[in-house]
Amino acid sequence: MKIIVTDSYDEMSKAAAEIFEKEIRQDSKIVLGLATGSTPIGTYEELVRKYKEEKLDFSGVTTFNLDEYVGLDVKDPNSYRFFMEEHLFNHVNTNNENTHVPDGMTVNPDEYGEKYDKMIEAAGGIRIQLLGIGSNGHIAFNEPDEELPVGTGLVNLTIQTIEDNARFFKSKEQVPTQAISMGMGSIMKAKKIVILASGEGKAEIIKKLLERGKVSTRIPATFLLLHPDVTLVCDRKAYSLVGR
Numbered sequence: 402m403k404i405i406v407t408d409s410y411d412e413m414s415k416a417a418a419e420i421f422e423k424e425i426r427q428d429s430k431i432v433l434g435l436a437t438g439s440t441p442i443g444t445y446e447e448l449v450r451k452y453k454e455e456k457l458d459f460s461g462v463t464t465f466n467l468d469e470y471v472g473l474d475v476k477d478p479n480s481y482r483f484f485m486e487e488h489l490f491n492h493v494n495t496n497n498e499n500t501h502v503p504d505g506m507t508v509n510p511d512e513y514g515e516k517y518d519k520m521i522e523a524a525g526g527i528r529i530q531l532l533g534i535g536s537n538g539h540i541a542f543n544e545p546d547e548e549l550p551v552g553t554g555l556v557n558l559t560i561q562t563i564e565d566n567a568r569f570f571k572s573k574e575q576v577p578t579q580a581i582s583m584g585m586g587s588i589m590k591a592k593k594i595v596i597l598a599s600g601e602g603k604a605e606i607i608k609k610l611l612e613r614g615k616v617s618t619r620i621p622a623t624f625l626l627l628h629p630d631v632t633l634v635c636d637r638k639a640y641s642l643v644g645r
């Protein structure tokens with residue numbers, strides 16, 4: 402795993418945006434895998450700035466998001482489709498038809514998940530995937546468990562994730578308990594992966610990820626250790642426990 406440690410959140414965001422910019426400029430028809438959460442917001446801000454000030458063109462870009470809460474429709478401010486519109490799609494020239502976020506209102510999430518994976522394949526596969534990391538080591542919404550899903554489908558959220566994400570909702574009770582998430586196999590098929598981590602709250606999990614030298618379904622992010630092209634971009638605070 403390649404590791405880039407930056408002094409601040411802003412520097413982390415700039416470093417990640419630069420990696421994406423390079424890929425988009427190299428291939429205007431690129432397929433991107435995108436993530437939500439508070440960590441990638443700065444990266445999206447920087448990509449929007451590059452679009453506005455440096456002519457970074459998104460018109461040919463196709464995107465697939467990692468996940469969506471079950472039961473939230475696109476107009477719900479807590480839905481990940483809403484998040485993506487607010488932080489990226491509404492501010493750059495992506496073509497709406499080419500931006501994909503799993504549908505949280507689908508009646509059959511597993512069937513829908515299979516279709517989602519096929520759509521990614523039909524688009525040529527993900528060239529570069531952006532990831533955050535949950536404080537429990539989840540990626541997308543693949544939660545620590547005895548087994549991890551390979552393909553995209555329905556997942557149950559852990560209490561820790563519900564508590565971590567409650568800050569975006571009026572109360573913990575309003576956080577959906579299920580999501581549709583890209584599976585571990587779907588994520589690992591991306592040619593290149595960039596994983597972000599910022600702040601002290603991620604220091605423990607980054608230490609575990611980097612120091613164990615083992616994969617564990619109890620720390621889903623450790624599967625990234627098996628991928629040939631992963632870059633961790635994190636700030637000093639998230640990296641602060643490594644080696645201690």
Ligand code: GLP
Nearest residue numbers: 437438439440533534535541542
């Ligand atoms: C959510 C998302 C993940 C994200 C994680 C971390 O649970 N499903 O994709 O990585 O939150 O979020 P944050 O960046 O806000 O810490």
